[in-house]
Amino acid sequence: MWHPENGKAIVIQKEKNISFDATYHYSLGVMLALDENLNGAIEEFEKAIQYDPTSNYLAGELATLYIEKGEIQKAVEICKKALIHNPEDINIYILLGGLYMNAKDFENAAKVYEKIIALDQNNSKARLYLGTLYAEMKRFNEAIEVLGKLISMEPDNLMGNYYLAKIFAGTNRFDEAEQGFKKTLAVKPAFEPALIDLAILYEKEDKIPLAIETYRNFINIYPTRINVRIKLGEIYIREKRYEEAEEELKEILNMDSTNREVRFNLGLVYLESEQYEEAVEEFSTLLKKNHDDYRARYALASTFEEKKAYRQAFEEFNNIPPDSEFYANARVRMGLILNKEGKFDEAVELIKRAIMNKKDAPGLYVFLASLYDENKKPDTAEEILRQGLLVAPKNVDLHYSLGVLYEKTDRFNESIKEMELVLEFDPDNAEALNFIGYTYADRGVNLEKAEKLIKKALDLMPGNGYMIDSLGWVYFKQNRADLAIKYLREALDDLPNDSTIAEHLGDAYAKAGMIREAIEVYRQTLKRSPGSDQLKKKLDDLIKKGNP
Numbered sequence: 001m002w003h004p005e006n007g008k009a010i011v012i013q014k015e016k017n018i019s020f021d022a023t024y025h026y027s028l029g030v031m032l033a034l035d036e037n038l039n040g041a042i043e044e045f046e047k048a049i050q051y052d053p054t055s056n057y058l059a060g061e062l063a064t065l066y067i068e069k070g071e072i073q074k075a076v077e078i079c080k081k082a083l084i085h086n087p088e089d090i091n092i093y094i095l096l097g098g099l100y101m102n103a104k105d106f107e108n109a110a111k112v113y114e115k116i117i118a119l120d121q122n123n124s125k126a127r128l129y130l131g132t133l134y135a136e137m138k139r140f141n142e143a144i145e146v147l148g149k150l151i152s153m154e155p156d157n158l159m160g161n162y163y164l165a166k167i168f169a170g171t172n173r174f175d176e177a178e179q180g181f182k183k184t185l186a187v188k189p190a191f192e193p194a195l196i197d198l199a200i201l202y203e204k205e206d207k208i209p210l211a212i213e214t215y216r217n218f219i220n221i222y223p224t225r226i227n228v229r230i231k232l233g234e235i236y237i238r239e240k241r242y243e244e245a246e247e248e249l250k251e252i253l254n255m256d257s258t259n260r261e262v263r264f265n266l267g268l269v270y271l272e273s274e275q276y277e278e279a280v281e282e283f284s285t286l287l288k289k290n291h292d293d294y295r296a297r298y299a300l301a302s303t304f305e306e307k308k309a310y311r312q313a314f315e316e317f318n319n320i321p322p323d324s325e326f327y328a329n330a331r332v333r334m335g336l337i338l339n340k341e342g343k344f345d346e347a348v349e350l351i352k353r354a355i356m357n358k359k360d361a362p363g364l365y366v367f368l369a370s371l372y373d374e375n376k377k378p379d380t381a382e383e384i385l386r387q388g389l390l391v392a393p394k395n396v397d398l399h400y401s402l403g404v405l406y407e408k409t410d411r412f413n414e415s416i417k418e419m420e421l422v423l424e425f426d427p428d429n430a431e432a433l434n435f436i437g438y439t440y441a442d443r444g445v446n447l448e449k450a451e452k453l454i455k456k457a458l459d460l461m462p463g464n465g466y467m468i469d470s471l472g473w474v475y476f477k478q479n480r481a482d483l484a485i486k487y488l489r490e491a492l493d494d495l496p497n498d499s500t501i502a503e504h505l506g507d508a509y510a511k512a513g514m515i516r517e518a519i520e521v522y523r524q525t526l527k528r529s530p531g532s533d534q535l536k537k538k539l540d541d542l543i544k545k546g547n548p
Contacts, residue, residue, distance in 0.1 A: 022052035026061075038069050054085040063095060075099055088119055097129060106137050124150055128160055135167050143167050156187045162194055169201050177201055190221050196228070208239060226252055226259065233265055242273040260286060264296060271303050279303045294324040301330065310337050328354065328361035335367055339374075347371055362388055362395040369401060378409050396422045396429060403432075407439060415439065430467070433457035438470040444477050451478075465494030469501045476504065481512035499529040506538070515542055 029044030045062040052058060059082035066075035079096040086092060093116045100109035113130035116123050127150040134143035147164040150157055165180025181198040184191055195218045202211035215232040219225065229252045236245030249266040252259060267282030269275075283300035286293050301316030314337050317330040324330075331354035338347035351368040358364065365388030372381040385402045392398060403418030416439065422432040437454035440446040454471045461467060472487030488505040495501055502525040509518035522539040526532065 022048040022055065022058065024048075025051065026058065029061075033065065038065060041065055042069070053081075059092060060095060063099075067099070072099060072103055076103075090116055090119055090123070093119075094126070097126075101129065101133070106133050109133055110137065122153065124154055124157060124160070127153075128157070128163070131160070131167075132163050135163070135170070140167055140171050158184060158187045158191065161187060162191070165194070166197065169197065169204075174201060174205055192218070192222065195221075199231075203235070208235065211235060224255060226256060226262075230262060230265065233262070233269075237265065237269055237272065240272070242269050245269045246273075260290075260293075264299070267296075267299060267303075271299065271306065274306070276303055276307045294320050294326045298326040298330060301333065305333065305337070310341070313337060322354075322357040328358055328363050332363060332367045335371065339371060344371065344375060360391055362392045362398050364388075365391075366397050366401050369405070373405060373408070378405060381405055394425050396426045396432075399425070400429075400432060400435075403435065407435075412439070412443070428460055430457040430460040430464070433460070434464075434467045434470050438473065441470065441474040441477050447474055447478050450474050463494070465491045465498070465501070468494065469498075469504060472508070473504055476508050476511065479511075481508055484508040485512060485514075497528060499525050499532070499535075502528075503532075503535055503538075510538070510542060515545070518542060 025044045025048035029041045029048060032038075032044060033041035042062065042065050045058060045065060049055065049058045049062060059078050063075040063078040063082075066072070066078065076096065076099050079092050079099065082092045083089065083096070093112050097109050097112035097116070100106070100112060110130060110133045113126045113133065116126035117130065120126070127146055131143045131147035131150065134140070134146060144164065144167060147160050147167070150160040151164065154160065161180055161184040165177050165184060168174070168177035168180055178198065178201060181194045181201065184194040185198070188194075195214060199211050199214035199218065202208070202214060212232065212235060215228060215235070218228050219232065222228070229248055233245050233248040233252070236242070236248060246266065246269050249262050249269065252262045253266070256262070263282055263286055267279045267286070270279035270282060280300065280303055283296045283303065286296040287300065290296075297316055297320055301313045301320075304310075304313035304316060314334055317334045317337075320326050320330040331351060335347040335351050338344075338350060348368065348371055351364055351371070355361070355364050355368070365384055369381040369384040369388075372378070372384065382402065382405055385398055385405065388395065388398045389402075399418050399421045403415045403422065406412075406415035406418060416436060419432045419436045419439075422429050423436075426432070433453045434457040437450040437452075437457065440450035440453075451471070451474045454467060454474060457467050458464065458471065468487050469491035472484045472491060475481075475484035475487060485505070485508045488501065488508050491501045492498070492505055502521055506518045506521035506525065509515070509521060519539065519542050522535060522542070526535055526539065529535070
């Protein structure tokens with residue numbers, strides 16, 4: 001009989017008292033099946049079942065032949081007819097449930113397994129299949145109930161524990177998922193899926209040390225699993241643990257020196273750890289073997305740029321063609337190099353040509369507009385952004401840039417409107433949330449709403465110094481000096497060289513009557529930004545009050 005776990009046939013135990021005619025045709029069918037004559041075997045089994053229509057054994061054999069022939073619907077019909085004669089035959093139900101599962105007819109499959117459980121409360125396989133089906137159908141509470149019952153019956157059921165943990169993980173019940181995966185591994189410590197899923201769960205929860213430990217445990221058991229080693233290397237790179245990343249990636253190259261993904265990641269490690277010559281060597285090696293590897297070429301160009309070898313960087317970026325996904329970014333980087341060299345007109349012409357080659361790349365419009373904005377041409381910058389919005393009307397970067405431009409040109413309402421459009425298309429855009437909140441705070445309007453928006457931004461990007469400054473500035477405007485000082489100090493700790501944040505903190509100290517602290521902050525800030533007339537005036541005013 002065909003089994004839903006592996007799609008293979010298993011044999012139903014032969015029934016007694018099959019009629020002579022049925023046995024005769026069955027025997028012929030068996031011989032034809034052994035000769036791989038499926039059509040002939042099916043014909044003989046159909047004759048056999050005509051003589052003995054109540055035989056679940058013959059029904060199962062005939063259904064199995066139809067499965068082997070690929071005629072699934074006929075196999076389903078055979079099972080359904082068999083159940084008319086044998087309405088409590090669990091073997092036929094299991095075969096039918098498997099057919100429905102593999103046809104992805106989850107509703108009917110679930111009904112079949114529900115029927116099996118009604119007939120046999122202790123049927124663990126039916127409970128396992130039903131639980132996974134409910135999960136597939138997003139009926140998660142029912143899935144948890146069914147699998148929970150299975151585990152209460154069989155606490156060490158490997159797949160029951162595993163699938164229940166998977167459902168908990170998929171529904172963000174992380175603590176229960178963690179316990180479920182651990183229980184699965186207690187049953188079978190080397191069970192690969194549970195090890196991987198537990199590590200991924202720790203990553204989701206930002207429990208990076210535990211994720212690393214779990215991946216390392218996996219590698220200790222399965223040292224040749226290159227994909228897991230790559231995953232571990234990527235975590236080390238994200239965590240800026242470059243020595244460990246390098247060690248892990250080199251170990252993989254010892255096993256597979258041709259692995260391009262690993263060599264690319266090793267190049268990134270060298271780039272991020274400022275080992276530029278080694279990075280150039282890795283990316284160049286990739287390009288020697290595949291001249292059209294534009295990801296490697298982009299990384300090589302970026303390495304030259306970091307080395308301040310701008311001409312080499314420019315040439316490599318220039319070798320990336322318009323049909324590459326890296327083309328637009330490469331042209332932006334070329335434009336940055338030209339602009340840094342004081343070649344504004346050349347940068348503009350470069351990006352204009354790039355737009356002609358790739359009109360649907362919003363980043364090109366954003367960068368070109370920024371060039372014009374930096375050169376005091378806001379009207380042209382606005383025109384460029386509007387051209388981009390004709391191509392990509394829902395692009396959040398274009399709307400965000402236009403909102404910033406409006407704010408710079410004192411068009412407050414239009415600026416807010418653009419940022420609200422950003423949030424319409426991307427409700428969790430932390431930068432837009434912070435922009436609106438700070439803009440309100442700076443003007444002393446809608447302060448309650450500003451506080452909510454900035455707090456949401458910080459939920460999305462915890463620890464961001466600019467957003468912490470925005471929240472402190474809201475409290476300053478609300479005359480909540482203690483809270484303002486608390487958050488502005490935190491922001492300045494994160495961004496100690498930011499003059500605006502420092503000035504905000506000085507203002508908060510002054511408002512709280514902490515004049516000495518305000519004067520000290522203003523003085524230190526003026527050392528970094530001596531050209532601020534406004535800040536000089538604030539300092540002079542405080543000193544004139546008789547304070548040192």
